[in-house]
Structures are given as structure tokens and as C-alpha cells.
Amino acid sequence: MSDQTSTGDPGTDDRSPTPREIRRWRRYLADERAEGAVYRTLAQKRSGEERLILLGLAEAEERHEAHWRNLLGPHAESGTRPSLRRTLLRFMARHFGSVFVLALAQRAEGNSPYITDQDATRQMAADEQVHEEVVRALATAGRKRLSGNFRAAVFGANDGLVSNLALVMGIGATGVSTQVVLFSGIAGLLAGALSMAAGEFVSVRSQRELMLASRPTQVTLTAAPHLDLNHNELVLVYKARGMTHEAAEHRAGERLGYFTCDCDPSLSFQAEDERGPATSEEDTIGSAVGAASSSFLFFASGAIIPILPYLLGLTGTAAVALSVGLVGLALLGTGGVVGLLSGASPGKRALRQLAIGWGAAAVTYLLGLAFGTSVA
Structure with a gap:
């Protein structure tokens, strides 16, 4: 670790850096370059004040680059790759919507190691903390735009996954034939999708009617x-x-x-x-038809996964194991996306969603075993 303090001038330390310091500083330099590229890429897709803000963030990252290049000196030119998170950010910035990129960037800025690293200046650590708030504000607008129909889509998919897996596991545990399990799953898919769509339509339409009743004539x-x-x-x-x-x-x-x-x-x-009145609240709620359609389609897309093994002709333990595994992967994906968009840890949200889904399936499976045994 360098002897210089967090407020010191990097040029005042004349000793040669250790190999460990060189590796760490090169990683920081690569990460700063990657983050600057992310913000510049996002700026190309934006206009007005938001574009200027993103370019301002990129300029700040360039100042941080200069700090690490100054410390590294002749060791600065290297093929060191940025961290996996920064690499993913750069890829997503080029090919996907900014809301996901900003959500990831918010976490990256919030997890900056500069606060505890003596080789980073206090100003750099403060910059990263402020950057987190800037990115949080930029991401908030995107989250609001997604909070209407996207909310119905995500929760529809989760409900389909959990409810139909629980239904299939519970029915299967009673000892009935594979055909009965399959048709029960299909019935659960259709009934749940229609119920979700009707519920979302009534909910959103009622919210809009309530807002309309409160609007000045x-x-x-x-x-x-x-x-x-x-x-x-x-x-x-x-x-x-x-x-x-x-x-x-x-x-x-x-x-x-x-x-x-x-x-x-x-x-x-x-x-x-x-x-x-302003329409921002109505935009956040979303349209009734859009919410209903999203709920139906995403519930159905989630509910079909537990019955895929049975549709493919599998039976017995193989069908149950594949069904549980496929649903587990899907729950990890939807939980991670929700965590990402909410600014929380995607990993923790993914594991929480997996625990909830598998827990519900386990309960119904045990009930099915008990019910099947009593019938026998």
C-alpha cells in the first residue's frame, strides 16, 4: 500500500510501486475508462439536459483516469481488462435500454472502493458518492416509465411460475396420472391468466376513474x-x-x-x-388494456414453464425435477431483474424469489402427499 495519504499529491511519492499496487491501479484505470465509455454511449442516445449530465459524468471519469495514469507512469499502458460488471455495463449500454444500464451503474458507483483506498484522493471518493446520486436520479425517470405495464408483466410472470408450479407439484404428489397433471397445469394456466388480466383491467380502470372523478371540470x-x-x-x-x-x-x-x-x-x-391536471400519475399507472394484456401474456409465459416437461412427454421424477429446475432458473431471472430496477442487490432479490417459489411448491407437494395417502 502506498505511503501517500488520500489528500496527498500523487507526484510527491517517488518510490516505485509494488506489483500488487500496479495490478490494482491498472484495474481501476480500466474500470474508469469503461465507465466513461458507458456514459458517453448513453449520452449519444439522449438529448437536452440529460445528455449534458451524462457527458459531465464521463468527464469526471476522465479526471479519475488521469489520476491512475499519473500513479502508474510507464506502467499505465497495459491490456488489463475492466471488471466483469463494467464489461457488462458497456455491453448493455450499446445494445439495451438505458434504465437497466443506469440501475447497474448506480450500484457500481455506490460500491466504489475509493472510500477505503489510500491511493485514491478524497475528492475522487466524494465524486463517486455524488455520482451514485446523479445516476439514481437519472434512473428514477426510467423506473417510473416502467412501473405501470412493466409491473403487471413482472408480477404476472412470477405469479404464473409460482402458482402453476405449486399446482402441478400438489396434483402430482397425489399419485394421479401424468395426463391429469398436464391438464391440471393447462387449466391453471388459462384460469390464472384470465383472472390476472381481469383483475389488472379492473384495478387500473378503477384508478383512472377515481382520478377522473377528482379532476376539476x-x-x-x-x-x-x-x-x-x-x-x-x-x-x-x-x-x-x-x-x-x-x-x-x-x-x-x-x-x-x-x-x-x-x-x-x-x-x-x-x-x-x-x-x-398533470398526467404524470396517469402515465405511471399505465393503460388498463396494456396492463391486462401484459398480465395475461406474462402469467401465461410463466405458467407454461412448469408444464413444459409434461408437454415434452416426460413422466415421473424426471418431469418433476426438470419442472422445478426450469422454474427455479426463471425465478432467479425475474427476481434479479426486479432487484436491478429497484436499485437493490439483484442476487439477493433473485434468491428471495427462488425461496418463495420453491417454498410454495414444497408446501403444496407435502399437502398432495398427505391427501394422496389419505385417499389410498
Whole structure:
């Protein structure tokens, strides 16, 4: 480990770095290059302020590169590869959507080793902490865009996996024929998919209807010309919407034409009324048809996996083992994606989802054994 402090000037240490330090610094240099490339690639797909923010992050990574190149000196030029996480980030930035890349980048910035590494300056460690918050903010917008139909899709797939595996395991444990297990799984797929679709449709439609019922109407546009300012129920309308008495009277006067607004028209009271409420909440909820369709398709795609071995003609222990294994892999995938998008550990979320799915299947399997034994 170098003798220089975290606030020292790298150029003040004249001793030769050890092979261990050279390897570590080369890895840091490769990671910084990879991260800068990720942000520049994402910036090419964005515009406006978001593009400038991503380019600013890339410039910061270049400053960090310069620090490690300065420490390495003639050892800087090397074929050292970046870490697997940075390599994956760079690949995803080139070929996939930015929300997944930003979610991974957020974790990478949050797990920076610079905080405890004496060879990194305090400014670099602080940069990485701030970068995590910047990337978190950029990723939040993407998560919100996915939180409607994507939420229905992910949970639909998980429900299909868990419920149909539990059904197949429970029915199979009773000792019935393979054909009965297969048709039970198909029935569970169709019943569950239709139920999920209907539930999502009603849920989202009800949310939208509730929001619509709370939206201010434009009745004041037609009623305002006939109101008396001295006995003006229009003031009550604006007070009911949460305005103070003085602000409500001013807005009512503007509506009746007694006042004019010299400010930006887009900020005037009248313009705000005529624009209606913001649509961000509705965008987050998603469409009822979209949510229902996603739920049906993804529940079905999840529910078909437990019965694939039976569709392929397998029977007995081989069919059960393959079914459990396939569902386990799918649960690890969906759990990892949810963890990734939520900014949590994908590995932990994947294992949690696997434990839940296999746990439910184990319970129904034991119940099926007990029920089959009692019947016999």
C-alpha cells in the first residue's frame, strides 16, 4: 500500500510501486475508462439536459483516469481488462435500454472502493458518492416509465411460475396420472391468466376513474360570465380546491375578466385551469388494456414453464425435477431483474424469489402427499 495519504499529491511519492499496487491501479484505470465509455454511449442516445449530465459524468471519469495514469507512469499502458460488471455495463449500454444500464451503474458507483483506498484522493471518493446520486436520479425517470405495464408483466410472470408450479407439484404428489397433471397445469394456466388480466383491467380502470372523478371540470368556463362577483360561488370552487380566500377571490376575478395577468400565459390561473391536471400519475399507472394484456401474456409465459416437461412427454421424477429446475432458473431471472430496477442487490432479490417459489411448491407437494395417502 502506498505511503501517500488520500489528500496527498500523487507526484510527491517517488518510490516505485509494488506489483500488487500496479495490478490494482491498472484495474481501476480500466474500470474508469469503461465507465466513461458507458456514459458517453448513453449520452449519444439522449438529448437536452440529460445528455449534458451524462457527458459531465464521463468527464469526471476522465479526471479519475488521469489520476491512475499519473500513479502508474510507464506502467499505465497495459491490456488489463475492466471488471466483469463494467464489461457488462458497456455491453448493455450499446445494445439495451438505458434504465437497466443506469440501475447497474448506480450500484457500481455506490460500491466504489475509493472510500477505503489510500491511493485514491478524497475528492475522487466524494465524486463517486455524488455520482451514485446523479445516476439514481437519472434512473428514477426510467423506473417510473416502467412501473405501470412493466409491473403487471413482472408480477404476472412470477405469479404464473409460482402458482402453476405449486399446482402441478400438489396434483402430482397425489399419485394421479401424468395426463391429469398436464391438464391440471393447462387449466391453471388459462384460469390464472384470465383472472390476472381481469383483475389488472379492473384495478387500473378503477384508478383512472377515481382520478377522473377528482379532476376539476371546466364548468366555470361557461358559468363564469353569468356570475355576480359580489355573490360569487366561483370563490367557493377555488377554496374547495385548497386555495386561500384571497387567492380564490383573485382567481375568480380573473375568470370573470376583472383582472388580467401580465405574467407568462402558461403560468396564469386561467391557463392552469384549461390545461387540466398533470398526467404524470396517469402515465405511471399505465393503460388498463396494456396492463391486462401484459398480465395475461406474462402469467401465461410463466405458467407454461412448469408444464413444459409434461408437454415434452416426460413422466415421473424426471418431469418433476426438470419442472422445478426450469422454474427455479426463471425465478432467479425475474427476481434479479426486479432487484436491478429497484436499485437493490439483484442476487439477493433473485434468491428471495427462488425461496418463495420453491417454498410454495414444497408446501403444496407435502399437502398432495398427505391427501394422496389419505385417499389410498
